[in-house]
Ligand SMILES: NC(=O)C1=CN([C@@H]2O[C@H](COP(=O)(O)OP(=O)(O)OC[C@H]3O[C@@H](n4cnc5c(N)ncnc54)[C@H](O)[C@@H]3O)[C@@H](O)[C@H]2O)[C@@H](O)CC1
Ligand SMILES: Nc1ncnc2c1ncn2[C@@H]1O[C@H](COP(=O)(O)OP(=O)(O)O)[C@@H](O)[C@H]1O
């Protein structure tokens with residue numbers, strides 16, 4: 001599990017150590033981590049550091065100090081080092097060490113063109129303009145640096161020091177221009193802004209360096225890693241039969257949109273469960289059975305159907321019976337995925353076992369209906385805030401889909417999963433995610449162990465697991481070309497088998 005903390009929380013944890021005079025030691029650890037991360041990245045990309053042209057973008061603060069010290073170490077391994085000083089001042093000790101190791105410096109305010117050239121002709125750019133002390137986006141010539149890097153024909157490898165400059169460490173917002181990195185080497189703890197919103201896109205791959213900060217109070221955001229995912233996936237026990245494994249009710253599809261029900265059913269079956277009971281129009285049931293003969297299809301009502309969890313909404317359109325089933329599923333007290341058209345029926349007072357699965361557009365509609373002044377662009381700029389707001393207002397768990405998918409519990413626990421590929425942005429993809437999540441809810445052992453209440457955030461963790469499995473499956477499927485959601489089930493089964501084989505063999509779980 002990766003835990004992320006707000007920049008504010010990390011700074012508060014650092015404060016007593018800085019007050020006790022440990023600032024220099026912390027900076028040396030951070031700089032060493034950045035140096036080592038850069039060495040690994042360069043060795044894997046070009047085999048050697050020798051002769052590599054490294055350009056540091058150094059701001060006035062400690063972030064620039066970290067980057068200058070790291071580059072000074074790289075000079076000791078044969079790299080050629082230059083620095084663009086983006087402010088009138090730079091960390092004195094780090095600048096002196098950088099120059100002592102032969103580094104040359106240019107001032108951004110004196111010669112912008114030469115500074116821009118230093119960026120575009122470098123092999124590696126170390127971004128130390130702003131760290132956790134940054135407020136607002138990059139401004140003036142520093143903004144131009146970021147724009148030039150983004151547009152460069154031969155883009156150098158960009159490694160962010162602690163976080164990409166211009167990204168808000170607490171929220172992931174990018175209020176203005178910002179650096180986009182291939183790798184972010186972050187210090188002490190992963191910052192929330194690296195796993196949410198535009199900051200998650202800007203961060204690239206994340207490596208966290210332990211600089212001995214000790215414990216930071218409760219994480220703001222968590223991310224399931226392969227081992228966590230493997231532990232949440234259902235495995236049948238020897239004593240199980242189909243009813244104890246878990247039965248999922250799917251009230252999806254309509255005569256107008258029958259395909260969504262087929263997709264949700266296929267994804268649920270591939271995730272593994274005891275049975276799918278489908279409720280919906282007869283022609284849709286027949287279509288499902290032509291593809292999935294094992295699904296038990298009917299036209300009945302939710303209260304008359306015995307299941308452990310529900311999926312409602314995908315492809316339901318304006319079908320009045322499906323609307324009623326969605327309302328009944330939400331009122332049943334059972335875990336329920338409320339997706340697509342059914343999100344429009346969500347009201348305050350739901351429980352965490354109800355998982356609403358909007359994309360940014362659907363969340364805009366939901367929040368507006370609940371009286372919030374919001375737009376799609378504001379949600380995309382700060383998805384963490386709005387996913388949490390929707391969870392707090394409805395009492396439900398909210399899975400906000402996007403390139404980083406967030407799962408927020410009404411009690412505040414939040415997960416971020418970013419395994420998905422843009423190839424998953426295709427019609428029907430969300431229906432498969434709903435099916436996967438439905439299967440995880442139906443097979444969830446909390447459901448079957450009567451008398452025990454799940455821990456807070458449990459359904460957010462399951463929603464995150466579904467997003468992770470969906471994202472990994474999509475990424476695997478995309479290796480063979482554009483993703484067709486109807487073919488996702490084969491990839492889902494492969495990802496599950498790979499995760500479980502590795503877990504059973506006790507070997508490191510590969511990142512699928
Ligand atoms: N020496 C230390 O004690 C440690 C330093 N660390 C590093 O230090 C960083 C935090 O250092 P600082 O607190 O010095 O802050 P920063 O290095 O993030 O920079 C703050 C400076 O930038 C200016 N500034 C803020 N927003 C700006 C904007 N939008 N445009 C232009 N200038 C802006 C501020 O006025 C201030 O001078 C961390 O991100 C990390 O890299 C950590 O590694 C751990 C320990
Ligand atoms: N740019 C992107 N990068 C990665 N994943 C994405 C991107 N855009 C969308 N996705 C994922 O694709 C899926 C799309 O779901 P959704 O919008 O509900 O599709 P539909 O309603 O057409 O079935 C979600 O899981 C989402 O996280």
Ligand SMILES: [K+]
Pocket residue numbers: 063127128129130131160161162163164165
């Ligand atoms: K930075």
